Amino acid sequence: MENDKYLLSDFVDFLHVDFESVQKLPENGRRDIFEKYKRVLIEFPGLMGYTDIFFNGDISAIVDFQKKWLECLSWIIDKLKNPEMFFQLEVTHVLCRSSDKLLFGPAGDDKFRNVISAWYDSDNEPAGREEKEFPKGVFKFFSLLNGNNAQNAIRHCALCNRIFINPTLKTKLYCSPKCQKNAGVQRVRAKQKTNKGE
Numbered sequence: 001m002e003n004d005k006y007l008l009s010d011f012v013d014f015l016h017v018d019f020e021s022v023q024k025l026p027e028n029g030r031r032d033i034f035e036k037y038k039r040v041l042i043e044f045p046g047l048m049g050y051t052d053i054f055f056n057g058d059i060s061a062i063v064d065f066q067k068k069w070l071e072c073l074s075w076i077i078d079k080l081k082n083p084e085m086f087f088q089l090e091v092t093h094v095l096c097r098s099s100d101k102l103l104f105g106p107a108g109d110d111k112f113r114n115v116i117s118a119w120y121d122s123d124n125e126p127a128g129r130e131e132k133e134f135p136k137g138v139f140k141f142f143s144l145l146n147g148n149n150a151q152n153a154i155r156h157c158a159l160c161n162r163i164f165i166n167p168t169l170k171t172k173l174y175c176s177p178k179c180q181k182n183a184g185v186q187r188v189r190a191k192q193k194t195n196k197g198e
């Protein structure tokens with residue numbers, strides 16, 4: 001489970017990789033980054049054929065994939081802010097609520113539509129229903145997230161807004177030790193400013 005959560009974390013990091021810059025790195029630098037994400041390419045559906053994006057291949061398809069995934073993750077993070085939200089992944093028909101642990105059922109088959117519906121109850125009637133079509137890998141993604149409190153496990157960094165996976169059970173507000181440190185520095189500066197009465 002822990003190991004799987006790190007795979008999820010690597011996948012979300014992969015969505016932020018700037019492949020244009022990676023391709024400009026020296027050979028050993030490119031190889032290091034490839035090694036870091038090799039497991040993501042092997043385990044996420046549809047990514048197997050993309051090893052050349054780390055070296056000199058065409059990156060347009062992967063840039064599109066990254067953009068779509070990040071947009072979908074922002075959508076679900078936003079929906080998760082409402083603790084009374086219901087979610088359903090098409091085909092599995094497993095219902096779950098954002099206030100509980102997320103459960104999207106067993107990994108399905110990616111040949112089905114990757115659509116997640118979200119809605120909330122208003123006087124026992126479903127309201128505000130929205131549908132979002134996710135890119136390939138949605139079953140893999142949510143099966144790795146199964147059983148976790150999603151509001152804690154997936155969020156935007158409180159400082160840089162980058163989406164990150166928290167592989168621990170503790171609440172984490174920042175994507176990295178660097179952002180946590182910078183946020184601390186900002187808090188101290190803000191306090192000094194108030195104390196000086198500026």
Ligand SMILES: [Zn+2]
Pocket residue numbers: 157158159160161162174175176179
């Ligand atoms: Zn950050």
